[in-house]
Amino acid sequence: MDRVAGILTKSASVDLVTALENLEIPPDSKLGDVATTISFRLAKERKENPTKIATDISKKLEKAIKREPLVERVDVKGPYINLFLSRGHLADIVIREVIRSNEDYGKSDEFKGQRALMEYPAVNPSKPWHIGHTRNAVLGDTLGNVLEAAGYDVIRTDYINNLGxxxxxxxxxxxxxxxxxxxxKYDHYLGHLYVEVQDAFEKDQKVQSEIRAVSRGLEVLESEAAKTSENMVTECVKAQNQTAYRLGIYHDYQIWESAIAHSGLLEKARKMMLECESIFTPENGEKVGCIVADLRTIEEFxxxxxxxxxxxxxxxxxxxxxxxxxTQMWKFGIIEDPFLYKEFECQPNGESVYRTAVDGSERDLGIVNLVFNIIGSEQAQPQRLVYTVLRLLGYNEQSDNSHHIAYEFVGLEDEDFSGREGTWIGYSCDEVLDKAEALAREEVDKRNPEESDDFKNEVAAKVGTGAVRYLLLKSSPDRKITFRWDDALDFNGDAAPYLQYSIARAQRILEKAEQVSGSEADLKLLAAEAEFALIKAIARFPEEILEVVRGLKKETWGTGFSSNKIASYAYELATLFSRFYDSCPVLKAEADFKAARLELVKAFRTTMVNCLGILGIPVVERM
RNA sequence: GGGCCCGUGGCCUAGUAUGGAUAGGGCACUUGCCUCCUAAGCAAGGCGUCCCAGGUUCAAAUCCUGGCGGGCCCGCCA
Structure with missing residues (x-):
């Protein structure tokens, strides 16, 4: 793209940015590989016929491309200027680049030096994750991966509300x-218990007052309530983490509410707030004695x-x-870290997750530029309010860099999930994963009857978790997801197993091939339709990821994170590989073609593996 | 009363930021393809008032205005 824009700059006498802005991929590859609509823009400026301008520019382009081997041909169709790339040349450039970068292909350092703190999924430690919480967790985890790929340093935190x-x-x-x-499983046990408690709580005044007493006791360190809570919450978080680990979700820190209560953070924040002009204690009216933020001057509130x-x-x-x-002030380091930390547990990825604790020790989290809170879209207004108060306090930059990654809820056909009513029962993340795994296990069994149980179970687990993650990522976060078993368990078409399968097929080809070194292959031979389409898709990968990061812009309802774009890119890549697989035999091709195609298969596998890595979908080598 | 999100074939959905060529997929349906690197696949087919009405524009699913339908938010709650 950059190189094409370069020659366009000269031929159309516009600057590079304008040239890039007016480049696009034509709706049909028969029309061309890259197209420009620059003539419309110039037509407006110069008040001339766009078709005439296009013809003029293309004449200049004809000359210019003689010095640019990547571009083969220029074709004008009315006001559209279409460029055809040299297939062999592109193949050569792209595949060499993928092989050179290998596991770093798709990464960039565009945002090097930036540090982001993320918070997700903050599920109450009183129940198992249901599929709605899972959407939060998977979005958060995937966003973290995307940020890291773009060069960010990412701190992944979870919030544990153990005082509610x-x-x-x-x-x-x-x-x-x-x-x-x-x-x-402990979180399920609590979840069921919780539904039972609701009855007693709603009907019985005495129970309500007893529970209020317990609630006060939770904040007193040595109370029986606090000790019971500590054990209960620890067990519950451990159980919830087991679910997270199944999905490949790990954290660096857990911020426990009880630690906030005992840290002095709130007192420091209160003091700073009172120094602010717009935050004060009313002396009369119904809010007398409270500390309030005055939002009367702020348009949106x-x-x-x-x-x-x-x-x-x-x-x-x-x-x-x-x-x-x-907490937001703490995240940005506006208030010096008052927490002590200790290891909560060691995660299956080998990294420890730390929790805030009164008997811990200090840790340096470093400076954070950006904060991402992954929270349902119903909290859009409360989140904006928090960021607005930061602004009132004078922290404009931190306010601007506070992002609410909003997403819509996952529900059932005719009801939402409620912890109180127990409507989540049957739709916990564990149950969904179990069902997906069980079905995957059947499918694996069909295809690999002679394999060991270990193999089958491992593959089934990967297929199951992949399917669930993909299901939650492929919808744009601003869309409600209606959970249906038929969708979740459909392993055909636009679903994770299709992506994993494409890698398995590539893997098999490479396993069966004799070793061919890259330098021998003549990559310029890769010019068939299916090869070229696949190569163009592979070439787009780094830009696809960066587009998503650049697209993280604040809107009124939150900051949009287009997880669906990465998912659909992965799907497109897999589709193009499947077409290539069908139309271009590798192992049975003539030696020259075989060597070149093997390199393409490798490049595809690398790109797909890296892409699935970002989506958090496990790679399956055989299925 | 004010604000936010969504509305695209039977179902699900991309495209809307930055207007551009024939609205792209998947599921389901019909048909063909495993003596050939895994058929969780490929190829082909039918299925559309892009919620409605105006407006802006050479050009609108996309931008503006006004509606309609669905969901959510506006507590010293949690």
Whole structure:
């Protein structure tokens, strides 16, 4: 693209940026490989007929391409100027580049030096992840991978709210009943228990007051409630992490709410807030004694029912908004890190995840430029409010660099998931993964009856988790997903197994081939339609990733993360490989072609493996 | 009352930021292809008022205005 833009610059006498902006890929490759619509733009400026301009430019281009071996031919169709690339030449450039970069193909250093802190999925430690939480986690994890590929340093954090009402209810129940999970996975056990507690809580005033007492006890370090909670939450988070690990999701830090309460963070934040002109304590009215942010002067909040947003209640406790502001200040290092950390557990990827704890030690998280909070889109307004308060406090840059990665919920045909009502039962992430795995296992069995159980189980697990991740990534995050088993368990067509299968096929070819070194192959032979289409797609990969990162722009509803673009790129790449696979035999081709095609297969495999790496979809070499 | 998101063949969905060539996929349906590198595949076929109405433009699924339908948000709650 860059090279084509270069010659266009000279021939159409426009600057490079303009040239690049007006380049596109034609709707049909028969029309050309690259096209420019520059004539429309110039027509407007010069008030001339665009077709005439296109003809003029193409004449100059004809001459220019004589010195550019990559471009073979220029073709004018009305106002469109279409360029045809030299297939062999492109093959040579692209495949050499992929082989040279290998596992780094697709990475760039465009954002080198930037550090991002992410928070996801922040599921209450009182239940198992359901498929909606899983969307959050998978989006967060994938965004982290994308950022890293673009050169970012990424800190992945999770938030553990171990002081909420839900926890108090469960602690109350555990202290009262002494029931035990038995064989049940701990997070599932709590999730079921939670549904039971709701009944008692809603019907019985006495239970409500007891639970309120437990709730107060949670903040007192040595209380029985706090100890029970500590054990319960630890077990639950461990159980939830087992689910995360199945999906290949790992974290660096867990921020526990109880640690925030004992860290002094809130007090520091309160002090800083009170120094700000727009944050004050009303002396009369219904919010007397609270600490409020005055949003009356801010256009987007002035129509709130009451534009005085409470950050600290009249009894001195923080509201969620107040806590969110304080945490956001911590994330950016506006408030010096007050936390102590200790290892929570060692993850299957070999890295430890640390949690905040009163008996931990200091750690240096370093400076963070950007913060990404992965949160459902229903929290768009509260998130903007937090970022607005940062601005009121004078931290404009941090406010601008605060991103709410918003996504819509996953629901069922006719209802949403609710922890309280237990509608998630049957749709927990574990259950969905189990079903996907079981079905994958059947399919693997059909195809590889003579393989070992270990092999079958391993492949089934990879296919199952891949399918679930892909399902959640392929829809644009601003779309609601209606969960249907038929979709989740459809392994044909636009689904992860298709992507994994393409690698398995490439892998088989390479395994069966005798070793051929890259230098011997004449890559210019790769000029068949299917080869050329595949090569063009491979060439686009680094740019596809960067486009997604550049597209992370703040909108009113949140920052859009186009996970679906990467998913559909992967699908397109797999499709083009399948067509190549069908129309261009590799192993049975003549020696010259075989050597060249083997290099193309390698380049494809590298690109696809790297792309699946970003999507977090496991690579399967045989299936 | 104010704000946000979504609306594209029977179902799901890309494309909307930055207007551009015949609206691209998948599922389901019909047909053909395994003596040939794995058929979780490939090839071919039918299926469309791009929610509606105006407007801007040489050009609108895309931009603007006004509607309609669905979802969500506007607490000292959590």
């Amino acid at each position: 009402l839900q926890i108090a209810q469960l602690v109350w129940k555990l202290m009262k009943d002494k029931s035990s999970p038995g064989d049940e 002035k129509d709130m029912k009451d534009p005085l947003k409470v950050l600290f209640r009249s009894d001195g406790t923080r509201t969620y908004t107040g806590a969110d502001v304080a």
